[in-house]
Amino acid sequence: xxxxxxxxxxxxxxxxxxxxxxxxxxxxxxxxxxxxxxxxxxxxxxxxxxxxxxxxxxxxxxxxxxxxxxxxxxxxxxxxxxxxxxxxxxxxxxxxxxxxxxxxxxxxxxxxxxxxxxxxxxxxxxxxxxxxxxxxxxxxxxxxxxxxxxxxxxxxxxxxxxxxxxxxxxxxxxxxxxxxxxxxxxxxxxxxxxxxxxxxxxxxxxxxxxxxxxxxxxxxxxxxxxxxxxxxxxxxxxxxxxxxxxxxxxxxxxxxxxxxxxxxxxxxxxxxxxxxxxxxxxxxxxxxxxxxxxxxxxxxxxxxxxxxxxxxxxxxxxxxxxxxxxxxxxxxxxxxxxxxxxxxxxxxxxxxxxxxxxxxxxxxxxxxxxxxxxxxxxxxxxxxxxxxxxxxxxxxxxxxxxxxxxxxxxxx
Numbered sequence: 001x002x003x004x005x006x007x008x009x010x011x012x013x014x015x016x017x018x019x020x021x022x023x024x025x026x027x028x029x030x031x032x033x034x035x036x037x038x039x040x041x042x043x044x045x046x047x048x049x050x051x052x053x054x055x056x057x058x059x060x061x062x063x064x065x066x067x068x069x070x071x072x073x074x075x076x077x078x079x080x081x082x083x084x085x086x087x088x089x090x091x092x093x094x095x096x097x098x099x100x101x102x103x104x105x106x107x108x109x110x111x112x113x114x115x116x117x118x119x120x121x122x123x124x125x126x127x128x129x130x131x132x133x134x135x136x137x138x139x140x141x142x143x144x145x146x147x148x149x150x151x152x153x154x155x156x157x158x159x160x161x162x163x164x165x166x167x168x169x170x171x172x173x174x175x176x177x178x179x180x181x182x183x184x185x186x187x188x189x190x191x192x193x194x195x196x197x198x199x200x201x202x203x204x205x206x207x208x209x210x211x212x213x214x215x216x217x218x219x220x221x222x223x224x225x226x227x228x229x230x231x232x233x234x235x236x237x238x239x240x241x242x243x244x245x246x247x248x249x250x251x252x253x254x255x256x257x258x259x260x261x262x263x264x265x266x267x268x269x270x271x272x273x274x275x276x277x278x279x280x281x282x283x284x285x286x287x288x289x290x291x292x293x294x295x296x297x298x299x300x301x302x303x304x305x306x307x308x309x310x311x312x313x314x315x316x317x318x319x320x321x322x323x324x325x326x327x328x329x330x331x332x333x334x335x336x337x338x339x340x341x342x343x344x345x346x347x348x349x350x351x352x353x354x355x356x357x358x359x360x361x362x363x364x365x366x367x368x369x370x371x372x373x374x375x376x377x378x379x380x381x382x383x384x385x386x387x388x389x390x391x392x393x394x395x396x397x398x399x400x401x402x403x404x405x406x407x408x409x410x411x412x
Contacts, residue, residue: 247375
């Protein structure tokens with residue numbers, strides 16, 4: 001739901017339903033949200049994979065209404081939390097400026113202006129009741145201490161913030177407090193939404209970043225709030241490479257990536273692309289497609305130029321093809337061309353729901369800058385092709401005078 005812009009000022013009511021609220025927050029906090037009803041996502045067409053019960057499923061034939069949809073204007077509140085064992089060295093205004101307007105601009109570019117995120121930061125630090133070290137903040141946070149942190153943070157903010165006015169909640173901890181671990185920044189999902197100020201609250205972005213923070217970190221976490229999955233690979237021993245699935249392509253793989261523009265598949269899922277801009281390949285044969293670079297702005301009025309080619313290869317599998325340039329959110333990219341990747345809608349967040357196909361498996365690029373150089377040069381150039389499995393082959397035939405790519409897709 002899009003809510004009107006909230007006025008700045010103190011929310012005057014005192015702690016309401018304190019006992020009930022604290023009790024609710026002591027409930028189990030899970031990494032996965034329980035299954036919720038789904039809503040049809042419109043005429044997505046036959047190439048749209050079905051949503052599954054996998055956490056943050058890449059299916060886009062329906063929308064889970066437990067997540068806000070990033071269309072139009074949404075409002076976010078940013079709450080700043082200090083602790084008794086540290087005096088903040090940085091003001092709330094400076095911490096807000098670490099993330100905004102940069103995060104909002106990222107979304108405006110990625111969505112072609114279809115989504116605007118307005119942030120409303122509180123003006124002062126709100127004191128937590130316990131020392132920062134008491135919460136044992138870390139990446140793999142146990143439920144007991146995570147619950148205690150959320151319980152205390154919402155209780156501290158409730159006299160000042162009317163949570164019913166906001167679609168997204170950021171809880172920002174003093175980055176210099178001794179118990180704060182920057183690696184713990186994440187979205188916390190609640191098994192059951194809690195009611196705060198008469199509105200359900202089911203997921204909260206907890207921010208523990210350094211000042212200045214990791215690049216694009218808040219955009220990455222906010223996209224989890226909109227039901228996008230992690231695309232990185234987490235090694236079981238923590239010592240392997242995290243970025244083997246998608247490399248620099250799409251910030252859901254890494255917020256440090258050189259090409260942080262969301263995949264065309266994700267733009268389709270979020271409603272920033274629609275079926276008019278997606279070429280759906282059905283059945284065997286060979287076809288030519290003119291593919292506009294993904295990051296290129298939309299033309300005024302109806303823009304029906306193709307931004308994504310999808311070849312359905314199974315009940316829960318598809319091959320996606322898009323053109324990536326050097327500009328916009330991909331300004332730091334060291335390669336351009338036609339990117340090919342596989343998508344699975346039955347694979348959970350963090351388990352590899354997207355796999356980029358390497359168009360140049362014997363080479364890499366941008367060593368020292370890329371998060372995974374072997375995939376930094378993955379896009380195909382003119383005259384190159386790649387087999388995508390399932391009898392699918394993608395070949396780049398040429399470029400138009402306007403910079404679009406001509407792509408041949410062959411299916412058996």
